[in-house]
Amino acid sequence: MDGLSTAASIVAVLQLAGTVLNCLNSVRNAPKELEKVFGEISSITGALFLMQTQAERAQQDQEGAGMLFTAVRSLSTPGGPLEQFKAALKTLASKFSPVGAVKKLSRTLAWPFEKSEIAELLLSLERLKSYFMLALQSDSLYLSRETKGAVNDLSEAVESLRLGKDDQECRRILNWLNTADMEQKHQDVFSLYQEGTCSWFLGSDAVDAWLGGEGNHMLWCPGDPGAGKTVMTSVVIEHVKAKFPDEETVVAMACCHLNDPDANTSISIISSLVKQLAIHGDTLHREVHELYHKMTKG
Known part of the structure; x- marks a missing residue:
């Protein structure tokens, strides 16, 4: 998947994440678990914004696009962490809407999860967050290594x-x-x-x-x-x-x-x-x- 396709995939997931975050923010009598879910999704969203920027830069730099940002692009492969995160967001959205998509929201929503469900969801989100963060760190280290020769020369x-x-x-x-x-x-x-x-x-x-x-x-x-x-x-x-x-x-x-x-x-x-x-x-x-x-x- 090239930089443009990766960026487009990330944008679609970010839009869905924004919808889900709005739903979570509208829940009445929110339990403590909601705050944790909100925090994990927000953290992943922040990482995805950085990934989107890197993917767009890779597309602009055609010469380096093949070797740079490898770790970030690997997350957007079929069945990879990006698709898993999108699936988790769709599951969340479907809980708030019987048709599987959030269309018209009332000002307040009920919390539709059992404790066992939310515990499993949190584990999944934490694991996905670690994948995204490690990918960003891996690319940063790769860039540092690629520029080492130039740094020594200068x-x-x-x-x-x-x-x-x-x-x-x-x-x-x-x-x-x-x-x-x-x-x-x-x-x-x-x-x-x-x-x-x-x-x-x-x-x-x-x-x-x-x-x-x-x-x-x-x-x-x-x-x-x-x-x-x-x-x-x-x-x-x-x-x-x-x-x-x-x-x-x-x-x-x-x-x-x-x-x-x-x-x-x-x-x-x-x-x-x-x-x-x-x-x-x-x-x-x-x-x-x-x-x-x-x-x-x-």
């Missing part, structure tokens, strides 16, 4: 723009802070990422809570050596960058390696983080200049 030019080509002092200060290129190390690890993996982790409740600032601020990921923790961490870093793209947000990282004990010291880790924070923006922070001159004079 890294020196970007650094020159930030620091100024003739600003040798800034370069000296950055090298004094830490000589390691943490971004390059991260990109080397991320190049090992295989498309379609790690989606289960990015869509987990633990990651959602961590990104939302809920509970513990540490996302702990234990595992045996060689299990893929480093690559998974690199994928999370790219996910965070994509989720918070504004210039006021800085994503800093520190990597510890068993075979590089010098990089595992507290001084090395802190100086690496300071370097990454210092380089953010058009110029180095004044405090970094002052610290450099204070520590190196005499």
Whole structure:
């Protein structure tokens, strides 16, 4: 299915979802279950709006349409999640209208579901929502990987723009802070990422809570050596960058390696983080200049 067909299918489902949401909003003496159903459908609708945009972009970019947004298009295959969601919406609509379509609604409607029915419906909606969200995340990571080569080629030019080509002092200060290129190390690890993996982790409740600032601020990921923790961490870093793209947000990282004990010291880790924070923006922070001159004079 091409981008235009995918977008058209999504539009049809969005229209049906809007009708069902209007019905749910008109229910009198609404039970708590209705709020959950309303929330799940609203969340899926939001994801579908993003999917519609991506599908339309894929159609406009004919050269990249065949390889981009693969995960999103896969959801619109016959019998796929998009059709399943449409079927669930039709079931909801039929409950509010004996003819299977909502035509004329009174101001208030009765809640037509038994608890067992709504429990099964909620499970289905939650599962479908996870499919749509993971598809969007998968495409975002794929795009990040596709642009990795261009980012590496332009890294020196970007650094020159930030620091100024003739600003040798800034370069000296950055090298004094830490000589390691943490971004390059991260990109080397991320190049090992295989498309379609790690989606289960990015869509987990633990990651959602961590990104939302809920509970513990540490996302702990234990595992045996060689299990893929480093690559998974690199994928999370790219996910965070994509989720918070504004210039006021800085994503800093520190990597510890068993075979590089010098990089595992507290001084090395802190100086690496300071370097990454210092380089953010058009110029180095004044405090970094002052610290450099204070520590190196005499």
